[in-house]
Amino acid sequence: MKENGRSGQADLLAVLAAGLVAHLGVVVDGHPMVVPTVYGFDDERIFLHGSVASRSLATGDAGEVCVTVTVLDGLVLARSVFEHGINYRSAMIYGVPVPVTEPGDLLHGLRRLTEHVAPGQWDYARQPSRKELAATTLLAVPLTEASVKISDGPPDDGAGPDAALGLWAGRLPLISRWGDPVPDPLLPAGIAPPPHIAGRAGEAVGG
């Protein structure tokens, strides 16, 4: 943590809990590449599927990565175009990814990854077979070097000369919710979504 304090760590974990997709930045042959990916985390590490970065990992060129998780909370609409902006929460984690190979730790990381986006699915769905585990590359990046940025609040020009323009100013919130589950067309009739899925319909994300 740049802030190196307990509140910094709490802020970081809160952003990771609120986000759904991370953007993984790697350097490949000197060029940056930014790839969206799901993630999971515990108090010490963020977990990513190795497949997402395999091209660079395969060449041994991965080195340090930057994992950024962003939650967009809304727009800041000011009286002047110049003061417009967004409210968001963002975490940037820097580190060298470590492959997770120890079987118990691999299961732990995969469970975190699944449960982060789909709580309840690890126990409901069929868990990975030995063959599937052998085909899975899971990467962990320590949470030790990270920074959190939170932008919140109203526009900045309410007390300045532009206030005299008489224009409306404020925030336009963005709200993400889970919709109604859509069954697989191949699903036989009579199989209803379990409560941990059906119960999410309408639930807000990122709060």
Place this chain on the structure above:
Amino acid sequence: MKENGRSGQADLLAVLAAGLVAHLGVVVDGHPMVVPTVYGFDDERIFLHGSVASRSLATGDAGEVCVTVTVLDGLVLARSVFEHGINYRSAMIYGVPVPVTEPGDLLHGLRRLTEHVAPGQWDYARQPSRKELAATTLLAVPLTEASVKISDGPPDDGAGPDAALGLWAGRLPLISRWGDPVPDPLLPAGIAPPPHIAGRAGEAVGG
């Protein structure tokens, strides 16, 4: 475009139109850095505020960047954990950012940037003064080298052996909407949000 075709270009523009925040990847002293930022675009370029990358631009170390825009459409919930995934649309644009300095082009780019997230605000709010324009660094990355990835549809294991497990499988859509405008606490009474803002409440984003 990797695909180098009209459909590729149309897909790219559709993803840029659907997204709200880009993740800009730059290489600073050999290390990747991924920063969230708003953007605008026209048929040929994506525009970014220069402030977002100023640290690396200031050191002359920016070089090529990767700009990734991702729209998360929902979760793919399969019968096995192994087949879980996300449905999303993503565009990756590679190129060397060009500062936009010609006054007419700068206004064009800033207008695109403002109007992308807040259509109607460029004409409603106070437009940039000369002083503000002089303090603004706008970067443009050409759309010539880009790739689009779209993942859609149901889980993959509906016709395999796991179908016999009798578990529910399908998609859980994610739907983002604008909320009700929240007035700046400093806003005098009697100034209502204009229709181009008030009318967005409830409007879906990214469709």
